[in-house]
Amino acid sequence: MNVTPQKTKESKARVGERPGGYRMHLMLCAGTGCVSSGSYKIKDALERELKKRGLSSEVAVVMTGCNGFCAQGPVMVVQPDEIFYQRLGEKDIPHLVEEHLLKGRPVERLMYTPPAGKAAVPKMSDIGFFEKQRLLALRNRGLIDPEVIDEYIARGGYKALAQVLTEMKPEEVVKELIASGLRGRGGGGFPTGVKWKTCREAPGEPKYVVCNADEGDPGAYMDRSIIEGDPHSVLEGMAIAAYAIGSSRGYIYIRHEYPLATERLEKGIADAREYGLLGKNIFDKGFDFDVGIHRGAGAFVCGESTALMASMEGRPGEPRAKYIHTVEHGLWDRPTNLNNVETYANVPPIILRGAEWFTSIGTGDVSENPWGGSKGTKVFSLVGKVHNTGLVEVPMGISLKEIVFDIGGGIPNGKKFKAVQTGGPSGGVIPENLLDLPVDFDQLTKVGSMMGSGGMIVMDETDCMVDIARYFIDFLIGESCGKCLPCREGLTQISALLNDICNGEAKEDTIELLEELSNTVKECSLCALGGSAPNPVLSTLRYFRDEYEAHVKDKQCPAGVCKALITYSIDPDKCTGCLLCLRNCPQDAISGEKKKPHKIQADLCIKCGICRDICTYDAVVVR
Amino acid sequence: MQAQEAKLDEIVGSWKRDRSYLIEMLQDVQEHYRHIPQQVARQLSVELDVPLNRIFHIVTFYKGFSLQPRGKYPVSVCTGTACHVKGGTRILENIMRDLELEHEGQATRDRLFSVESVRCVGCCGLAPVVTVGGEVYGDTSSLKVSKILKRRRKLEPAR
Amino acid sequence: MPRLKIEDLDKIVEKQKKTMSLREGAGRVKITVHMGTCGISAGARKIMAAVMSCVEKSGASDIVITTSGCAGFCSREPMMTVEVIEQAPIKYMELDDKKVGRIFDEHVMKGNIVEEYALALGSEQAL
Known part of the structure; x- marks a missing residue:
C-alpha cells in the first residue's frame, strides 16, 4: 500500500545482466495506482513462489512504469505470451505460478473480461482498452524497467540525441520540429518548434530549458505516468531542446505530491550522468547539458509559465503580465524554453523517424502553417464514470465516442452518458450530441472546451452540471493568486451566484447575471488562469441551460446532487x-x-x- | 532550542545556503516539524537574509505549508474532478464530522490525524482516493476510511 | 560505468536484444516444452533446463522459450515443439539432454529437422 520512495530503493535483479537470460518476464506494474492496490505485495509473493518451485533462474519479475489500465490493478503482463492478468491478489499467486509459469496453462479467471462479453480476453493487445491506442509518448510503457537506463537505450534511447549531435545543426533540429507540427501538450497547444526558434534567436546568456511537471489539473496524471514509466525519454527530449536553442542548463519543476516520480527522475539523472549522457562534452561533441530538479509546493497557478519561474526563483508563484515573453525574459530574466513532460517525450521519436512520419498521424495540414492541424498522439487520463479507467494514448482525430465507449467500455451500472469534461478547470463539458467530434486542439476549442493537459472525465446522469461548474470555480478561487481583481473578486461572486442556484435561492435574473459576470472575468483577468476560469460555467450554460433553469424555476436538481434540493x-x-x-x-x-x-x-x-x-x-x- | 537551530542549519546547508531553494528548505522544515514554527521562520529569515514577510507570503501562498501542526498521520481526501464525481467531497465532509473537526488542516485532539482536501493525487483511475500518512487507498467510501482510521488508531501505543 | 561513446549505444542494444525481443514477442524460433503432470514426472523440467543452457551457450537472442500443457501423448513424454517462423511446427518426443542438444544445433540453429526424434510434422490438425 505504501507509495513512499523507499520502496523502490531495494536492490533488485537487473534482468539484462544474467548471461543466459530468462525464458519469461513478468512485467508487473509499479505505477502509483497499482502500487496502492498492492503490487509490491504481489512481487514478494511471486518471488517467494518462484523460488519454491525452482523457477527463479527461468522467470524474472520486472517492475515497470504505469501500464495505464489503473482500474484493474494490480496488473501484470506475462511475456513472451503477452498474457494480461488483472486485479491480482496474493492468494492467486501459487495457482498462477504452477499453472501458467510451470505448466504453460494461462489462468482464465485472472484475465480481463469485457463488460458486455462473457469470454475472457487473454492477450493484452486484444483487449479493447489497448487495441485502439497508439503509443508514441508512452512508447516504452510496460516494456522497460524505468530504473534501468540500459533498457531505455535498448529500445533506441539516446539515439536521437546522438543523431542531432553528429548529423544536425541546431537550426536543422528547430526546422524539423516546426515541420513535425508538434504542439505543446501542456494545454496551450503552441507549436513547439516555433517556441524553440524564438528562444534560440532571443538575445541573452545563459539560456534555460525547463520542463513543466507541475501537473496541476485535477483529474489528470499523464505526466506522472510518463516520468514514472520512462524518465529518460523526458531527459533526452530536454537535451535535444537544449542543443537546439543553445542552452546548457535544464530544470524540471515537479509537484511535491509526486514522490515516486521525483525518485525515478533523480535515479535517471544520476545514471545519465554516469554514462556521460548529461554533463560536460556529451558524446565528445562539445555539447554540455545538465538537469536539476525543483519541487513545487502545491499551487495550481504554478503551471502558468511566469508563476512557475517565479516559484523556481524561490518566490510566491504569482504570474506577471504576458507582454514580456518567457522565451525572451524567463527564469532569472534569461531566455527560457518551457515545455511540458509529454511534449519532451515526443521529441526523440520525431528526430529518429522524421517529421514526415509524425505528420502522417493526426489531423489537418501543418506544411504551411504550424497551427494548421494537430499532429501525433495525445495521452488522456480517462476517468470518472467509465468502465475502463486509466491512461490512454490515441492518435489525434479519434472521436470522443471511440474513446469513451470502445476504449473506456462505456458507462457502468447501466447509467446513461451525460457529458465528458476536458481541459481541466480551464476547459468545458461536451454533451452527448457532440460525441462524434474528432478530438484535436482546434475542434475542442470550437465547442467551448479545450485540450488542456489531457484530463477526460466522463459523467453520467447522476452528475449535476451546476454542481460541476461550482466545483471548478471553487477550485479556482482556492488557487487564484489574488494579484488581479477580476479573478480574485469575480470568481468569488460567480461562486456566490452558483451557490444560490444550488441552494434553490436564485432569482429569475441570476443566470443572466452569471453569464455577464463570467464574460467580464474572461475579458479582464491578467493571466490564463483567470482568463479561462469562467469556462466551466459558460460551457455548462451553453449545453445544459435547462438544468440551470430547473434549479432556478422548479427548485429541483434533476441529477439528485444539490443537497438543498433533494x-x-x-x-x-x-x-x-x-x-x-x-x-x-x-x-x-x-x-x-x-x-x-x-x-x-x-x-x-x-x-x-x-x-x-x-x-x-x-x-x-x-x- | 539548540536542537532547533542545529536542525535548521542542517537543512539550509543541504541546499548550499542558496536562497533560490527557499521553498525547498521550507518543505524540509514542514516535513520535520509537520508545520512551519514561527521561531524557525524567524531564524531562516536571519540566516538567509530574506525578509520575514517574504517567508510568510510563501508559507501562506502554497498549500503544502501549514502554520498549525498537522496530525501524525495527515489524511488527505482527494477532491480532484474524478474523485469529486465519485463522491470524494462527501467523504471529506463525513470524515470531518466523524473526527469532530471544524475546519480543514485542524488536527484531532490526540494529534493523530488532521484532515484536508487535496486536488488530485494522480490516482484518478482508482477514484475516490484517500491518503493516510502517505499511504494511498483507492476505491474508498466514507465507511472504509473510517475503518482505516480506527485500525490506525488501535495500532498506536496508548499515551 | 564508463562514459558512453556513440558506438556504445549499439553495444547496449545488442546486449539487451534478447530481453527486448522476449518482451516484444518477436522471435525467429519458438520452443515449447510440454509441462503437463505426466511431462513433469517424465523429466520435462530437466528438458527445460537443457534448452535454456543450449540457448545460453549459443548466445542467440531471437529464440523464445515457453511452456504449454500436456501434449496429449503421455507415453512419449517428455516432449517439445520447435516452431521456426513461417514453417510448420515439429513435435519431438522421448527427449533427453543429448537429443535436445542435437535438435538445437540442427533444427533450431541450422533449420534441418531431426526426423528420427520427430513424432510428427505439424500440429494436431495436420496429423
Whole structure:
C-alpha cells in the first residue's frame, strides 16, 4: 500500500545482466495506482513462489512504469505470451505460478473480461482498452524497467540525441520540429518548434530549458505516468531542446505530491550522468547539458509559465503580465524554453523517424502553417464514470465516442452518458450530441472546451452540471493568486451566484447575471488562469441551460446532487430490511425492523449519502 | 532550542545556503516539524537574509505549508474532478464530522490525524482516493476510511 | 560505468536484444516444452533446463522459450515443439539432454529437422 520512495530503493535483479537470460518476464506494474492496490505485495509473493518451485533462474519479475489500465490493478503482463492478468491478489499467486509459469496453462479467471462479453480476453493487445491506442509518448510503457537506463537505450534511447549531435545543426533540429507540427501538450497547444526558434534567436546568456511537471489539473496524471514509466525519454527530449536553442542548463519543476516520480527522475539523472549522457562534452561533441530538479509546493497557478519561474526563483508563484515573453525574459530574466513532460517525450521519436512520419498521424495540414492541424498522439487520463479507467494514448482525430465507449467500455451500472469534461478547470463539458467530434486542439476549442493537459472525465446522469461548474470555480478561487481583481473578486461572486442556484435561492435574473459576470472575468483577468476560469460555467450554460433553469424555476436538481434540493427516501419494494443502513446512519435517521422496509426521517437526515453507498439492493432513492 | 537551530542549519546547508531553494528548505522544515514554527521562520529569515514577510507570503501562498501542526498521520481526501464525481467531497465532509473537526488542516485532539482536501493525487483511475500518512487507498467510501482510521488508531501505543 | 561513446549505444542494444525481443514477442524460433503432470514426472523440467543452457551457450537472442500443457501423448513424454517462423511446427518426443542438444544445433540453429526424434510434422490438425 505504501507509495513512499523507499520502496523502490531495494536492490533488485537487473534482468539484462544474467548471461543466459530468462525464458519469461513478468512485467508487473509499479505505477502509483497499482502500487496502492498492492503490487509490491504481489512481487514478494511471486518471488517467494518462484523460488519454491525452482523457477527463479527461468522467470524474472520486472517492475515497470504505469501500464495505464489503473482500474484493474494490480496488473501484470506475462511475456513472451503477452498474457494480461488483472486485479491480482496474493492468494492467486501459487495457482498462477504452477499453472501458467510451470505448466504453460494461462489462468482464465485472472484475465480481463469485457463488460458486455462473457469470454475472457487473454492477450493484452486484444483487449479493447489497448487495441485502439497508439503509443508514441508512452512508447516504452510496460516494456522497460524505468530504473534501468540500459533498457531505455535498448529500445533506441539516446539515439536521437546522438543523431542531432553528429548529423544536425541546431537550426536543422528547430526546422524539423516546426515541420513535425508538434504542439505543446501542456494545454496551450503552441507549436513547439516555433517556441524553440524564438528562444534560440532571443538575445541573452545563459539560456534555460525547463520542463513543466507541475501537473496541476485535477483529474489528470499523464505526466506522472510518463516520468514514472520512462524518465529518460523526458531527459533526452530536454537535451535535444537544449542543443537546439543553445542552452546548457535544464530544470524540471515537479509537484511535491509526486514522490515516486521525483525518485525515478533523480535515479535517471544520476545514471545519465554516469554514462556521460548529461554533463560536460556529451558524446565528445562539445555539447554540455545538465538537469536539476525543483519541487513545487502545491499551487495550481504554478503551471502558468511566469508563476512557475517565479516559484523556481524561490518566490510566491504569482504570474506577471504576458507582454514580456518567457522565451525572451524567463527564469532569472534569461531566455527560457518551457515545455511540458509529454511534449519532451515526443521529441526523440520525431528526430529518429522524421517529421514526415509524425505528420502522417493526426489531423489537418501543418506544411504551411504550424497551427494548421494537430499532429501525433495525445495521452488522456480517462476517468470518472467509465468502465475502463486509466491512461490512454490515441492518435489525434479519434472521436470522443471511440474513446469513451470502445476504449473506456462505456458507462457502468447501466447509467446513461451525460457529458465528458476536458481541459481541466480551464476547459468545458461536451454533451452527448457532440460525441462524434474528432478530438484535436482546434475542434475542442470550437465547442467551448479545450485540450488542456489531457484530463477526460466522463459523467453520467447522476452528475449535476451546476454542481460541476461550482466545483471548478471553487477550485479556482482556492488557487487564484489574488494579484488581479477580476479573478480574485469575480470568481468569488460567480461562486456566490452558483451557490444560490444550488441552494434553490436564485432569482429569475441570476443566470443572466452569471453569464455577464463570467464574460467580464474572461475579458479582464491578467493571466490564463483567470482568463479561462469562467469556462466551466459558460460551457455548462451553453449545453445544459435547462438544468440551470430547473434549479432556478422548479427548485429541483434533476441529477439528485444539490443537497438543498433533494430528499433521501427508501423504496419499500426494493428494501429487504437488512438493517445495514440503519446501523450505519450517523444521525440515527433511519428506523425500521428486521425484514421490514426501513424509513428515512427527513428532518434528521443530513444527506451524507452513506446509506446509498452501502445499500446492496439499490433501494435508497434520491429525488 | 539548540536542537532547533542545529536542525535548521542542517537543512539550509543541504541546499548550499542558496536562497533560490527557499521553498525547498521550507518543505524540509514542514516535513520535520509537520508545520512551519514561527521561531524557525524567524531564524531562516536571519540566516538567509530574506525578509520575514517574504517567508510568510510563501508559507501562506502554497498549500503544502501549514502554520498549525498537522496530525501524525495527515489524511488527505482527494477532491480532484474524478474523485469529486465519485463522491470524494462527501467523504471529506463525513470524515470531518466523524473526527469532530471544524475546519480543514485542524488536527484531532490526540494529534493523530488532521484532515484536508487535496486536488488530485494522480490516482484518478482508482477514484475516490484517500491518503493516510502517505499511504494511498483507492476505491474508498466514507465507511472504509473510517475503518482505516480506527485500525490506525488501535495500532498506536496508548499515551 | 564508463562514459558512453556513440558506438556504445549499439553495444547496449545488442546486449539487451534478447530481453527486448522476449518482451516484444518477436522471435525467429519458438520452443515449447510440454509441462503437463505426466511431462513433469517424465523429466520435462530437466528438458527445460537443457534448452535454456543450449540457448545460453549459443548466445542467440531471437529464440523464445515457453511452456504449454500436456501434449496429449503421455507415453512419449517428455516432449517439445520447435516452431521456426513461417514453417510448420515439429513435435519431438522421448527427449533427453543429448537429443535436445542435437535438435538445437540442427533444427533450431541450422533449420534441418531431426526426423528420427520427430513424432510428427505439424500440429494436431495436420496429423
